[in-house]
Amino acid sequence: MKTVDHTTEEVSYLEAISQALDEEMTRDERVFLMGEDIGTYGGAFKITEGFLQKYGEWRVLDTPLSESGFVGAATGAAIMGLRPVVEMQFADFISCAFDQITEVAAKNHYRWGAAVPMVIRAPFGGGVHGGPFHSECPEGWFFHSPGLKLVAPSTPYDAKGLLKAAIRDPNPVIYFEHKFLYRRIKSALPQQDFIVPLGKADVKRAGSDISIITYGAMVHLALEAAQTLAQEGIDLEVVDLRTLMPLDKETIYSSVRKTSKVILLHEDNKTGGIGAEIAALLAEDCFDSLDGPVVRIAPPDTPVPFSTPLEEFFLPKTSDVIATARKLAAY
């Protein structure tokens, strides 16, 4: 997978998403886009800038303000053989389409055998002073709904490869793209077509002392902490889940069996987050390999606050990871 031919210019996480959409639309005429302001305006974050001109108004549909309606419509179009990619203007508004996603799209194949090859793009996460309604991490809700796949890339490479894989997948996939990363990280990408397969985690840094299992923007926090900790002789292994559902238990377990100590890090609220599930899996399946408590680092159970000092307090910080890792190393 990673025999990569780094010949392109550096592209941002945001550009990687644009490229994936563009390439898939060119490759497969069944792929089309729906969402608020994605056409003329090119999307609130400009990910689909120029797409309307290139693909026309029937493949780039500006919709009325109706998340439930257009997710439902995407489901119907997907059932009929198209490959819709729907944009939530902010992931927060996915609550308006919750019923269509969990009750219709997720259960459709199970109930009567018709596949729903649909992607919902959900720009999520905090650190952008968005407050309670423009910063949410809604993946926890959907993690608990059988029939959905969930993806959350942390790098331009993964962002592009996972989005392409999601579009080609025959199931409803929610693609959580982190707003904070959009323009903050860049890397060169292979020139040839590539995908990152769904369901495969990626060890972003190999280490021997503690496994930190995370995804999305938090991966960068973990990597930062790992650098500092390395100087103290604490060797962190950073596992980037990439796909949240289905979880790559194999990679998780083999990392934990190696290190015996685990930190679970996410930006979604702590209680009932994906970290809880991983802790439960480990307590059940890797109990004998654990050499210390399984520690979660996640925001408190509150909405995402608006004001800068509040949001800073709320979000996990590199220093939290460092402090936790030190304690765990000493356990």
Add this chain to the structure above:
Amino acid sequence: MKTVDHTTEEVSYLEAISQALDEEMTRDERVFLMGEDIGTYGGAFKITEGFLQKYGEWRVLDTPLSESGFVGAATGAAIMGLRPVVEMQFADFISCAFDQITEVAAKNHYRWGAAVPMVIRAPFGGGVHGGPFHSECPEGWFFHSPGLKLVAPSTPYDAKGLLKAAIRDPNPVIYFEHKFLYRRIKSALPQQDFIVPLGKADVKRAGSDISIITYGAMVHLALEAAQTLAQEGIDLEVVDLRTLMPLDKETIYSSVRKTSKVILLHEDNKTGGIGAEIAALLAEDCFDSLDGPVVRIAPPDTPVPFSTPLEEFFLPKTSDVIATARKLAAY
């Protein structure tokens, strides 16, 4: 709390809910009811039979088929000082009101200080041949949404006492009442007014070998299993959570510290269910007390199937609990 004066006739779980509503409406004129078919018809399960005649059409409102609309309306009425109790005809339809519950009601007090003293009654659970849309256990979604309290009684006593407490609580509370229990269990109740405080679990059976932590209909499974296991010398402690949010960590932890072995049992899908959170809490806070893997018993990650053999396979069974407990006891 349990210095109970058992002077009433035996009442069913369903009657206990009716009584709680009736008594609270009499006690507090701010309490009123909204929902589909709760007036003239007395509710799909006849819980509010006779209420319309007794309290009139402005305290027992038959609504249009609009879960989002009437949960939103209840929120507004609650903000203005009333105490709405809203009925979902089946818990499954709560997905239609998901956005109002998680984005408006749950966050309101946090955002601008206005309390939302509202109760949403959600008849949930399987075992009634309801299929994918009339059997759901949706508590996992809401467990992950800060600002909501969640309740799930297993007995007529708890059903009555918790509903009264929920109505008196100044926060949005989702009250999960198990359809399977409605007419299947009965007990005598105290004649005087009583509540079961939110946030307190109840040890339904004290035991020394294994803690089984559960709620709702599954409590009865656990108690049944405990009887069988007792004959084999395995002494199960059955912890009935009763309130799912906030969790009574104290009772959970003290049970686990006593027994050192844990089974988590619920009817909600396994992945991302409440069992996951409890396992995570234990792995973090009681790691040193654990003498074996933390085992979850829960349905697989599928919708609730319709046909009898499928639903039987899907739902946890007493025999599952027994088999798991034996294995764990031998660990």
Add this chain to the structure above:
Amino acid sequence: MDVSVIAKEIKRDDLLQMYDYLRLTRALEERITALYRQGRIVGGVYTSHGMEAIAVGYASALERDDVISPFHRDMGAFLIRGFTPGEVLAQYLGKRTGPTKGKDGNVHMGDLKRGVFGFVSHLADNLPVAVGAALAFRIRGESRVVFAGTGDGGSSRGDFHEAMNFAAVRRLPVVLFCNNNQYAYSTPLHLQMAIPNVVDRAKAYGMPGEIVDGNDVAAVYLAAKQAIARARTGEGPTFLEFKTMRMHGHSEHDPAKYVPRELLDEWKTKDPILKAEQLITQLGYGEEAYFQGVTERVTREVEAGVEFAERSPLPEGPEVLEGVFAMSAES
């Protein structure tokens, strides 16, 4: 409807075939009701008794390539699309030979090959999905049409609004209908809406609407034909309100005491089968003996179906685990 118009507009064979399906629907549902009373049906039973002309009329007006997203009282549509009484009964008995293989129950049948979408309990959820199927036809430039409906009750849901609006804005090839049978469960129209006719809702979307006698299969057929033709020629969506009356309880367990006797008596005289027989007699297409022949035929068909269904195997427990995710989009 004027008989001379009907003679001109509807072919003799078509009318007789519709009569056949009216009778088959009635016979099948009466058999299902009887089985229900014997306790042999799994789950609930919602019939189209007295409303059979709607599904029979519209499904007869469609081309084979068109798609139906039926309402929960549209048994006739399934039969016309080739679901045999045996398959239907197998579905009601939770057998593996039912269209959902026991995964879902009663009218929740769907089959992409036969152009019928599976019904979702959550009312009106199927409308955005149907509109999306029409969007797929529009995007691909196919001259296919979607026919999709809800009840008077369902028309109060947000998804109705979002679906209607989106269909109108994009002028999609879809016919949306409301089966107005005066009640949503126990809730009469005046507690559901403050308008005299559901068709008034269409005005909010700039969509043409029409009131049709839902008990007159010829009227339904001709109105559907016209709306379908508009959709097919790119003139956009139409809304049809079929006036009718629910003659049984909401489901077979409901004695429907809340419905005034006189209302039922009045509508009994408008029974769609009676009406069709009068028409056929007037047109000289058949009389007593002919009708008797149909009786015998449909009875045989239904009984053969019962036999098939009862002989059919139940699914095996582990089949629960199959089908949550699609392996390929081609189903």
Add this chain to the structure above:
Amino acid sequence: MDVSVIAKEIKRDDLLQMYDYLRLTRALEERITALYRQGRIVGGVYTSHGMEAIAVGYASALERDDVISPFHRDMGAFLIRGFTPGEVLAQYLGKRTGPTKGKDGNVHMGDLKRGVFGFVSHLADNLPVAVGAALAFRIRGESRVVFAGTGDGGSSRGDFHEAMNFAAVRRLPVVLFCNNNQYAYSTPLHLQMAIPNVVDRAKAYGMPGEIVDGNDVAAVYLAAKQAIARARTGEGPTFLEFKTMRMHGHSEHDPAKYVPRELLDEWKTKDPILKAEQLITQLGYGEEAYFQGVTERVTREVEAGVEFAERSPLPEGPEVLEGVFAMSAES
């Protein structure tokens, strides 16, 4: 509006006070925009520039005891309800002295004591809630009224439908309005709805509706007065469409290149402040010098507000944890 009608129907002081608030709104929002350009605002800025007459007009028409559920461009309503420029600016700067103490941002301010509900980003979510407040008034027999709005965009959401319908069915004391400023973000009306006027939506609910010149504060005031009177006297809800134009970008970061220059030029001549000044001059209530006096006064007020806000403390991190749950319903 006919000047003689206005002279008769609106008191001189009331008109002059509305003019004051138009100017204060404009001055405050221009100051906020300037601060935004300097990078001193936390989060986004959505202004009512060119639309100030709507909130000023309707809020002036209400009694003190009535409740407002404002739209996101209704700054004037906050000012009229006694939110000082200092408090508002503190909110925009995320200070503890803002109405949400830094928990939420920009126009998401609410205060029960001042009868203003906090805005929820999810458009139209506030409408069912507002309708519920009106329901509380109806249940308690109070003669209070709710005024609540959304945008042309928001009127496509399901919650708009469910709120409108419920208000109409129960004839609740609420005025619902749409601020039709021609665009939802970048999306023009014709991609949002297939009707010429948003007011056409009211017909679906049997609710009287009226089109009002939203740039004429006198017209807004009088139309609001009339609708409020209807609501107060038990005649039920009214829908008002205020025609106006968004003169800035959707938010201050948006250059709004998608809006034709000519449209803006045309609407510039209809500026609500210009219109109000013409009216005041015509009526002989004031002229140049008077207007100049107002300019000085509002400038002073705004500058005092800036000073207050900048001097105000930020919240401390741990305040994040406060307020998720209400301790008592009395806030």
